[in-house]
Amino acid sequence: MHSAHHNRLAAETSPYLRQHAHNPVDWYPWCQEALDLARREDKPILLSIGYSACHWCHVMAHESFEDEDTAQVMNGLFVNIKVDREERPDLDKIYQLAHQIMARRGGGWPLTVFLNPHNHLPFFAGTYFPKTARYQLPGFVTVMQRVAAYYHERKDDLHKHHDYLANLLATAQAQDGGVPLDPAVLDQARHALLDAFDPVNGGFGGAPKFPQAANLGFLLRRAEADAPPDPDALAVVATSLAKMAEGGLFDQIGGGFCRYSVDAAWRIPHFEKMLYDNGALLGLYAATHRATGLPLFRDAAIATAEWAIREMRSPEGGFYAALDADSEGEEGRYYLWTPAQVRALLGPEEYAVVEPHFGLDQRPNFEGEAWHVQVALPLPQVAARLDIAVDEAERRLAAARIKLYAARETRVRPGLDDKLLTAWNGLMIAGLAQAGRLLERPDFIAAAEQAFACLRRACVDADGHLLATDKDGKSRLRAYLDDYAFLLAAGLELLQCRWQSADLAWLLALADRLLADFEDGDHGGFFFTARDHETLIHRPKSYADESMASGNGVAALALLRLGCLVGDMRYTTAAERTLVSAATALDQYPHSHGALLTALAEWFEPPECVILRGQPEALPLWAATARQADPRRWVFSIPNDIGDLPGDLAGRIAEAGEVAYVCTGTACLPPIRTLAELG
Known part of the structure; x- marks a missing residue:
């Protein structure tokens, strides 16, 4: 970190942007000043998009953005703009799509995009670039020099490319269904998900492996709704959730789930913990416990809720965004153990259970000689090996967890991104309300109530518009589709726990604002940004689930339910128009649209x-x-x-x-x- 430098990011609310406030790079946030400067000086824009808990964002920052020589090249050739994808998901969606079109593969973070300063269309894009060539990637300085030369020397080619890209972005937008709604799509999606299911490790596909909570939620609904119940769908859900809860994706000591696993067996995660994953998984685990009665799912839900309440809650009751993957400059360091460390903290009887249960008697599973603990031997088998009752093994394990957690708390903690994001809080409120109701935990419901009240105080402007983020009492940025949709869904879950007429009145106001500001009146469905949002190169309207459930899917389901509750056909009609507008996408790629499939199932089979x-x-x-x-x-x-x-x-x-x-x-x-x- 170059503390002698001080750029414009120091005045921002985003913890991610402030991480770069002392770079030698002359960073701007996304703002009119930067866009005007680039156009005036005819300098291309280097747009870097990331987030605070992102490991490879940190790597690129340490290698390049903190390096004086690299920064000098950046400052000489470009106007440099840094964006927090969590505060500006609109920009992230647009330029991730552009990267996918240009590179013919998915993107990720950090996202590195070079823009024409006159129309903000990208002409080159990538993700992480090393400082010097390696990993079969060119060095970042070389990339920048070639990109700048191309911009200034190949203007004719640039215009042709921009016309082509602009047309592709326009056609990439789903406009209308073109096919009728068909309940057969639900069976097609079920079969596609069962085909993609990994019967050994759970989940779908290979490495890297993500939880895909929306798809699992759809299958759980099918399992519960079908008559007779669908045992195959339930087996996919139960196996997947069990493998995740027993693996390294789940924090066996402190609770909560990491974002994804780098391997197919859920052993080693990228260690960042995101609020949105944990909110979605919390409700899913509680609902799966209801469906199966298995204690594993109840315990995982409780541990996740308690982690969020203990470690992620602000004094005002809202929930923070994320915990970093790194601590002390190393990914995962906070979570790693050696057998000697564990043995020194535990009594002999406790260690006798912990060693085989967490695999400390096996080879190290992380870089060097470290263990990331996970369930290697189920507790009943450990108890049998030690010739003790399972209850006694559980008691020893619980005591050991308390000691290990207390010792881990003395370490340097991963960085906390302490901004409140409305959409992500909506997911956690819904998860807490659902888990509180299903597991009879009034403390979870109380935490959900407090977070809901916090958002209502902090994230609404004087005109009643929802705001997307709050940091240190400063709320900003008009809300996006996900903010409205996830908060509507959360409020409906909370109303099932206890009735508050004032909450219903606010939900109705939010739903009216959603229809007025986001609905596509011509084709149905909802745009990601409001009508009066800043004009960008593209106004996204996406249906597929990404790292979170689709905003269109969650909005459709919430509006169906709200319309049913109060008998207002405007809401149910808007939901139906959303499903019709997504019909082609559902027909072609049913297993990519778990949230919309759940809404479609409820439309055909209303509960x-x-x-x-x-x-x-x-x-x-x-x-x-x-x-x-x-x-x-x-x-x-x-x-x-x-x-x-x-x-x-x-x-x-x-x-x-x-x-x-x-x-x-x-x-x-x-x-x-x-x-x-x-x-």
Whole structure:
């Protein structure tokens, strides 16, 4: 780090940008000043996109951006712009797509893109470049010199390339379905996912392997919705989640999941922990415990929720974005052990369990002579080997975990990206609410409530627009589709845990804003950016799941459910138009659209929506009875003393005793007044 330097990034809120505030590079954030300067001086733009927990972003920063000689080349040839992809996912989506078109392969981070300063179209793109040539990659200085020369010497070729790229970007946008909605797509997707399933290690495909929570969530819904239940779909979900929870993707000592595994067996992860993965997986593990009854899934959900509450929560109740992959300049160092370190911390009986369970009696599994602990021998087998009861093995393991965690806390912790992102908080709120309800953990529900209230205070501007990020009490950037969609879904999960009319009113306002500012009125579906967003080279509208579930898929599902709850056809119609607009994509690549498939399944097979009215002390029993009868039911408990409800809810009249109003789509049963009828 060159502390003698001080560039414009020091004034930014993003922890990632501030990591580069003392580079010798003359960095700008994405701003009009930088764009005007590049156009005025006819200097191409070097756009570097990354995020704070990204290991290879750190490597490129240390090698090149902190190097005086490399920075001198950058400053001489380009206007340099640094972007946090978590604050500006709009820019990231656009230039990742451009990279994919130009390179004919997927991108990643760091993303390095060179732009024409006059129209901001890219003419060369890559990801990580080493300082000097290696890994079959050219050196970064060589790349920059060649790119700058091409820009200034080949203007005619540049214009032809830009016309070609602009046309491809325009045609890459999904516009309308072109095919009717067909429930057969759901079976096609199921078969495609079962074909891609790794029966040995769980998950889909080979290395690198990502959790793909949206696809697993779709399969879990199929498993629970089919009559009779689908054992093959449930086996894919259960096997995948079990292998992840027992492997190195999961932090066996402190809880929480890393972003992905570098191998096919979930052994060694990239060690960054992202809030969005953990929020999505938390709810999925809790729901899979409901479906299977297996303690492993309950324990993984509880450990993940407790990690988030303990390590990722702000004093105001919101959740921070990420933990870095690196500590003390090395990836994973914080999480690694040697057998000698572990033995020194534990009693002999505890170590006798931990050593075989975590594989410390096997060869090191990480660089050098280090172990990243994971389940090598299941606890029942460890107990049998030691001739002790499984309960005793569990007790020793729990005691050992407490000691190992306390010792690990004395190490230099990975860097914390302490900004609040609205969309990612939405995922964690939904996960906590779902896990709290299914696992009977009121502390999880309370944490979800506090985070929801935090966002409502911090991430709304004076005109009621949602904001995307908050850091140190400074909220900024108009929200994106994901912010609205994930927060809508979270609010609906939270309403199932406890009723707050004020929360419903806010959700309705958010849904109205989503329709007014993001919906594609011509073709259906939702753009990623609002109508009044900064004009960029492309306005993305994507349907496929990426590192998170598709915003269009989550929006469609949330609007279906909100429309069912209040009886407003504007919401259900917008959801249906989204599904129709995505029909071609679903037909061609069904297994890439788990979130939309879940919405499509609910559109074809709407679950029952149960509205309970009664005395507060009686409603929990009624809600439990309703859910036990059908786990797919949406159940909302509204105490009798709450009135002035919107839409169809106004007709769910309180009576002297308890009453249940049960509807499926637009068809409703007569009011139910006994628990026997409800079950």
